[in-house]
Amino acid sequence: MPPLNTRWDIFCTVVDNYGDIGVTWRLARQLVSEQAMTVRLWVDDLRAFERLCPEIDISLDQQWQQGVEVRHWPAEWQEVEAADVVIAAFACQLPSVYMDAMAAREKPPLWMNLDYLSAEDWVVGCHGLPSVKYKSVQKYFFFPGFQPGTGGLLRESGLLERRQQFQQDPEAQRQFLHGLGIDPAPGAQLISLFAYENAGLASWLDVLAADSTPTHLLVPEGRILGDVARWLGVESLAIGATHVRQALTVQVLPFVRQDQYDQLLWCCDFNAVRGEDSFVRAQWAGRPMLWHIYQQDEDIHLDKLDAFLALYTKRLSPAAAEAMNGLWRAWSAGRPIGDHWLEARKHWPELQENARAWCLEQALQADLATALVQFYRNWI
Structure with a gap:
């Protein structure tokens, strides 16, 4: 040694x-x-x-x-x-x-x-x-x-044990969210959104706003804020800003340090992430996710996307795998994803179990x- x-x-x-x-x-x-x-x-x-x-x-x-x-x-x-x-x-x-x-x-x-x-x-x-x-x-x-x-x-020692303990402690989650000024309504699904600019966002927000289930969308400071602001019809979004449209609450969060971002991912029911670092951290969260892969010349990033999807969806039923493939590919192409989101929601328990199983497999x-x-x- x-x-x-x-x-x-x-x-x-x-x-x-x-x-x-x-x-x-x-x-x-x-x-x-x-x-x-x-x-x-x-x-x-x-x-x-x-x-x-x-x-x-x-x-x-x-x-x-x-x-x-x-x-x-x-x-x-x-x-x-x-x-x-x-x-x-x-x-x-x-x-x-x-x-x-x-x-x-x-x-x-x-x-x-x-x-x-x-x-x-x-x-x-x-x-x-x-x-x-x-x-x-x-x-x-x-x-x-x-x-x-x-x-x-990258996986620190004891990371998954800390995550599991945190996710099994509603009070710890409540206190963490409260520290960031987040107070979701009872029964609201929590979604984090950290992405590059994306023309397909508006269709997703339309669907979330019209849903019968309330959604609290947490948007850390970043490049997607311009698209969120356009959908809301405002010039810009400041840190801490909260806007409500029908069933959708949109809240802008400050850029947080890495350990806080991990906990944010652990709190959410669904995480939209980008690039490489947040992509890996969302996998360790063990929750359904959506990846906005970094765009490269000649669309070679799509080969990387398809290669990951082939591994990530291998346990899913054909219908659930098709729904996830459609959602991820449309998102990375900047196309509307509202219908793809609705299709994915039909398989939610299966997607949740797949996210947990994938996390454990990678930890081996x-x-x-x-x-x-x-x-x-x-x-x-």
């Missing part, structure tokens, strides 16, 4: 939104708290990081947060000693000065590209393979994933941090 306090460097460029920094921040903390590693997290955009960790001082080039050394990734790189394990998150390009520092070590470091999450079959075959080489330093592909033979998903795999450490142990 590698000695305790093995030094790790994780590099993160914030490309868009908060998925990249969300994943790397969770990973860095887990490597420190559960694996006893020494971690430097290099981030090029501390302002984006501040949304997830309000304690961050964006004026500092070096600081410690929750056991992690947070370093600002400067435009002009200064020479530093390379770590024992180097992770380039999501194919970011390391500074040339740092790459030279890796090559200058007496024993080259383990260099890994932590890739984007995908359920596509080819991921299993590529996971752990060598990639490019820089002088004496070999880089390896490391793929998170949903199937054996991949790197698994090693979590991502453990898999990374094991890969290092095997490598040395």
Whole structure:
């Protein structure tokens, strides 16, 4: 086994939104708290990081947060000693000065590209393979994933036990929601909505408003707010704003830290999420969900969507699987989803059970941090 306090460097460029920094921040903390590693997290955009960790001082080039050394990734790189394990998150390009520092070590470091999450079959075959080489330093592909033979998903120790305890405690949920200013009506279904802009939203809100069951829609601050405002007929939506239309109550929430967002997902009956970090957290919530996958050129994101759906719906009856496929594909294409939502609601108990079973199945795999450490142990 590698000695305790093995030094790790994780590099993160914030490309868009908060998925990249969300994943790397969770990973860095887990490597420190559960694996006893020494971690430097290099981030090029501390302002984006501040949304997830309000304690961050964006004026500092070096600081410690929750056991992690947070370093600002400067435009002009200064020479530093390379770590024992180097992770380039999501194919970011390391500074040339740092790459030279890796090559200058007496024993080259383990260099890994932590890739984007995908359920596509080819991921299993590529996971752990060598990639490019820089002088004496070999880089390896490391793929998170949903199937054996991949790197698994980020999951902190005891996460599902904490979630189950919370979901079985109505008073704990009430107090948490109250702390965010949320007071749902008795019998209302709770839905969280965190998504990119989507032209298909209006049809869903129309159906929710006309439903016989009241819905309390919780919308964390983000890019979908413009579409919600247009449906409500208002210019903009401020944090804390609440609007009621027929059976639908819409409430805007502030951007919350990651542990609070987890609890928000645990409280809700249904979660609409986006990107990668919130996508994984919604799966650990064990509740029916809807994923707004990040759009890529030439619609290659739809291949990723279909690959995940094939796994996620494999236990469902043909009718329920068809309903979920229709809902997810329409949502990611920006098409109206109102009718798809009504169809999915016909299979609600089955969808609830599927979400729980999927969560438990994924928990059988090693979590991502453990898999990374094991890969290092095997490598040395």
